[in-house]
Amino acid sequence: MSRVLVVGSVALDSVETPYGSQEEILGGSATYASVSASFFTPVNLVGVVGTDFPKAYLNLLKKRNIDLEGLEVRKGETFRWKGRYGYDLNVAFTLVTELNVFEQFNPRLPEKYCGLSHVFLANIDPDLQLSVLKQLNHPQFVALDSMGFWIEKKKRSLLQLLKKVDLALLNDQEARMLTGNTNLAKAGKELIRLGPQMVLIKKGEHGVLFFTKDFVFSTPAYLLETIKDPTGAGDTFAGGFMGYLAKGKKQDVASIRKAIIYGSVMASFSVEDFGLNRLLTLKSSDIQKRFNEFKLFTRF
């Protein structure tokens, strides 16, 4: 069993959806990914928060076996994001982004983190993601997330990164934007040509497409009657994927396919309630049960 290193944002989110709203709840890409991965294996988190960050949230993460030596507490306020979703929960409208201490984020890995094998670079400035890679001794599996903003502003750094990571995770719009291909089959192929061994295209409620040089794999998303808050679904997916891989330490095709289903399972739980509410009440048996339901849901 390997640990998972997660580098990304830790934030206080305010979210409005047609099903309710929440103020200043624990959020951020690194938070969702870490909590999700922690159901499979211990996690080390690298991020930054302000001195206003609630102790209760720190304790909550520690209780989930997430090592916080890499979580810098910097004078100032924590990163805040405020967003709204309409009935099409695939589309988030950002109302407010206050970067605060996150603006000066410069990830420094504690020495004991540098030897970790499984790394999830959640969405931050690609130059910072590159600097994290330089601090690692010999990572075995690195997964990368990004966003449209960086594809526009820092495409060169992103292209450099793609040559260094094992897996790139993008949503459908980002995949189209980065490759200039509207067809996702072509976009996936093109992304593989750009460097990573594996590419995963996230299609929200329509599931995922996964590409390697040798094969394509796809799964629908688990069908839900209740989707309250899609925030963090992609990071929760990535956390589940990485956690499962790190736990088993294998990278064969069968393990990768299962990791994708475990990622989908974790994301499906996450969106059932606001913020981390559902993940924090989840039991291992719930995860296994839904994984088995996924088989019945897709097998022919």
Next chain:
Amino acid sequence: MSRVLVVGSVALDSVETPYGSQEEILGGSATYASVSASFFTPVNLVGVVGTDFPKAYLNLLKKRNIDLEGLEVRKGETFRWKGRYGYDLNVAFTLVTELNVFEQFNPRLPEKYCGLSHVFLANIDPDLQLSVLKQLNHPQFVALDSMGFWIEKKKRSLLQLLKKVDLALLNDQEARMLTGNTNLAKAGKELIRLGPQMVLIKKGEHGVLFFTKDFVFSTPAYLLETIKDPTGAGDTFAGGFMGYLAKGKKQDVASIRKAIIYGSVMASFSVEDFGLNRLLTLKSSDIQKRFNEFKLFTRF
């Protein structure tokens, strides 16, 4: 092996897509479904064409083992449809609809058709679909397609039909419209409550969702680099589904799941070229090969 009875439109289509255009090619819901089903089992077609309908098209259908005793040739012009697709091939813009002889279509089953067991009621006026059901002696499996127009204009007849058929095929928008539920998990459940044992929601490039009282099944669409013309994909799906079921004569869960994959396989071929071009050059071995690829594409 049972035959499949298909009742619906036979048309001359003119189609424009970003990949080219075609004028007055063979189309119509019954045509696509019949040709698709004919790869699995013999087909009987009920429809109407005008005296202008090209003999070559009649011969083409006959060569595919499609019985045309039920295809009425009526004085006047054949139904014509002209449509355009943009880069989002999920959305068709209808430019011209000339119903012509199809406006007076009143399906009369030749006596030898009345005992058929497997029936696909392609999209026509629900009152006509009801009249077809009355002409059948003891159908074993009836599948129904419809469209938004009838949900608006003839909802009562459609609700009556739903109580009499085994399977309702709808696209996602139609399912939402008919149930008033935007969430497809809830819409599927609600549709089952309205009568049919099985409901299949078509999501185009995102695959299908299939509901019974007891389980939900889903498959992504086969991933294609080339989609030239999505016209008839839903009917091609239905034809493949019905053809496979009728051939095997079994209706157990495993057969139904396989039938859904065969339907998806047939639809994936259909959209690769304009009109029926791809289906008409297809070999059984192509179908089996893509069915096997579907396993690799989705299995974990």
